[in-house]
Amino acid sequence: MSSHIRAAYERRLADGRLTPDPSQVPVVEAFGRLETDLEKRGLFGQVPEVRGVYLWGPPGRGKSILMDLFFACAPEKRKTRAHFHAFMARVHELIGQWRKGDVKTRKAIFGQSKGDDPIGPVAELIASEARLLCFDELQVTDIADAMILGRLFEALFEKKVVLAVTSNRAPDQLYLNGINRQLFLPFIAMLEEACEVVSVHGARDxxxxxxxxxxxxxxxxxxxxxxxxxxxxxxxxxxxxxxxxxxxxxxxxxxxxxxxxxxxxxxxxxxxxxxxxxxxxxxxxxxxxxxxxxxxxxxxxxxxxxxxxxxxxxxxxxxxxxxxxxxxxxxxxxxxxxxxxxxxxxxxxxxxxxxxxxxxxxxxxx
Known part of the structure; x- marks a missing residue:
């Protein structure tokens, strides 16, 4: 089945804005499948588990350009495109607002919620803003990020938020040799289950x-x-x-x-x-x-x-x-x-x- 992203990709090849690279074709196909699943979800309601895309490979292989094309074509009105670290900076800011806020402030920002754990309300707010999250350059080097990612994305995936992400590293190489990495491993397993993992390794940048x-x-x-x-x-x-x-x-x-x-x-x-x-x-x-x-x-x-x-x-x-x-x-x-x-x-x-x-x-x- 033809997809909008495939058509956009082929137009860029035809007008010379992209250089042909066979390693990019599986990426376009994966994004095309995700585009189709999102369209079905929009037309027929919730479909069983829309899998996202985790795109990884060395710098300069066109990952960001392909993500640009997918984001422009994605049939989802509530979608967000951001650098991963900018997203995490906002997450930490929201967590700080929750912890510092009184009941009235929390309700004004996060709506009705119970308990003192900020992860659920933060995930609820993010999910209310976007059903498709597209991130550039997912990398984890900070222990503060590593320790909350699993719980945050478990909550987001439960709310049927779909993830499309680029990274220079395969999922199992994230936060390699990091402090308390064993606590981070469930997030890796969750990523691999929630996303189709696709690598792009052209012969050269x-x-x-x-x-x-x-x-x-x-x-x-x-x-x-x-x-x-x-x-x-x-x-x-x-x-x-x-x-x-x-x-x-x-x-x-x-x-x-x-x-x-x-x-x-x-x-x-x-x-x-x-x-x-x-x-x-x-x-x-x-x-x-x-x-x-x-x-x-x-x-x-x-x-x-x-x-x-x-x-x-x-x-x-x-x-x-x-x-x-x-x-x-x-x-x-x-x-x-x-x-x-x-x-x-x-x-x-x-x-x-x-x-x-x-x-x-x-x-x-x-």
């Missing part, structure tokens, strides 16, 4: 092919360099809208304001001008396959704290295999010219030059 043969270190930071930097960002990003990404690191919220799937963009001041540490940079490096950093200054003793953070950032990107595109005042060799720290910076220069080479850019990240 098609957007990153455009980096080959291109400069990735633009210096000095003049109008010409900025124009080329901007053009490369727009070329890789395409028509997708930018959105902030929230990373939970050791109980803190690290926000990267300009992101699109596996692409991220930030200023040097955003990343190195504030008190971020190795774990923060590792989270950024593991989350994104390509990081654009603009306005990198000449470094030295006068800004040695920022320089040290930049070294830590580069190390994290290097270890994760993340690609770096930079707009800087100087070439890597001239970035830290003299003073305490210049000798130690030589290793960073070596890594930056390696990361700008064709062999590095052609690597396939795990």
């Amino acid at each position: 098609w957007r990153l092919d455009r980096l080959m043969g291109d400069r990735v270190w633009f210096a000095p930071n003049d109008a010409d360099a900025r124009a080329h930097f901007e053009a490369l960002w727009e070329d890789l990003k395409g028509e997708q809208a930018e959105a902030p990404t929230h990373l939970h690191v050791l109980g803190r919220d690290v926000v990267v304001e300009r992101t699109d799937g596996g692409l991220a963009r930030a200023t040097f001041a955003d990343l190195c001008g504030r008190a971020l540490g190795p774990q923060d940079y590792l989270a950024v490096a593991e989350r994104f396959h390509t990081l654009f950093v603009e306005d990198v200054p000449v470094l030295g003793p006068a800004n040695h704290h920022e320089a040290r953070r930049f070294v830590t950032l580069v190390d994290a990107l290097y270890e994760a295999g993340t690609r770096l595109v930079a707009l800087a005042e100087a070439a890597p060799e001239a970035l830290y010219r003299e003073g305490v720290g210049a000798f130690e910076f030589e290793r960073t220069v070596s890594r930056l030059n390696e990361m700008a080479g064709a062999e590095w850019l052609a690597r396939e990240r795990d």
Whole structure:
């Protein structure tokens, strides 16, 4: 049976907005089945168990684009599309409102409810707003999220809320090595039962092919360099809208304001001008396959704290295999010219030059 998402997908292939990728076909078919089931539910009332879709695979395989197509085609009026961390931030906010509120306040926000457990009322409110939840980038690194997800989604699934989600990890790899992970395992089993799990593993991130043969270190930071930097960002990003990404690191919220799937963009001041540490940079490096950093200054003793953070950032990107595109005042060799720290910076220069080479850019990240 033909589906609206299949028709939309084929139109994008025909007009060149998408590159043919056989690994995406099973995804379109899975979303098509979900589209059909949602339509039946809308026409004939509750059908036995509408299964959602859990779509996972490495960054840059088109997961967000396919989710865009599905969400636009989904025959459900009450539907929500959000980044998973933004959704969880709201859940925590609602839980806080419940715990701090008196009886009158709780009733005004959540309606009539009993007991002191906030999960039920929060799930009830979410289910009243949307019968289809579509999330981008489901990942769980925060113990506070891990401990409430099972109970929250058990309540949502009982209310027949359907889930469609993208992730870089298979369900059984979520919250891997996390604290008290055994308490998280029932949520994984619940996901696998409630959703059809589909992987998309194209041979290569098609957007990153455009980096080959291109400069990735633009210096000095003049109008010409900025124009080329901007053009490369727009070329890789395409028509997708930018959105902030929230990373939970050791109980803190690290926000990267300009992101699109596996692409991220930030200023040097955003990343190195504030008190971020190795774990923060590792989270950024593991989350994104390509990081654009603009306005990198000449470094030295006068800004040695920022320089040290930049070294830590580069190390994290290097270890994760993340690609770096930079707009800087100087070439890597001239970035830290003299003073305490210049000798130690030589290793960073070596890594930056390696990361700008064709062999590095052609690597396939795990």
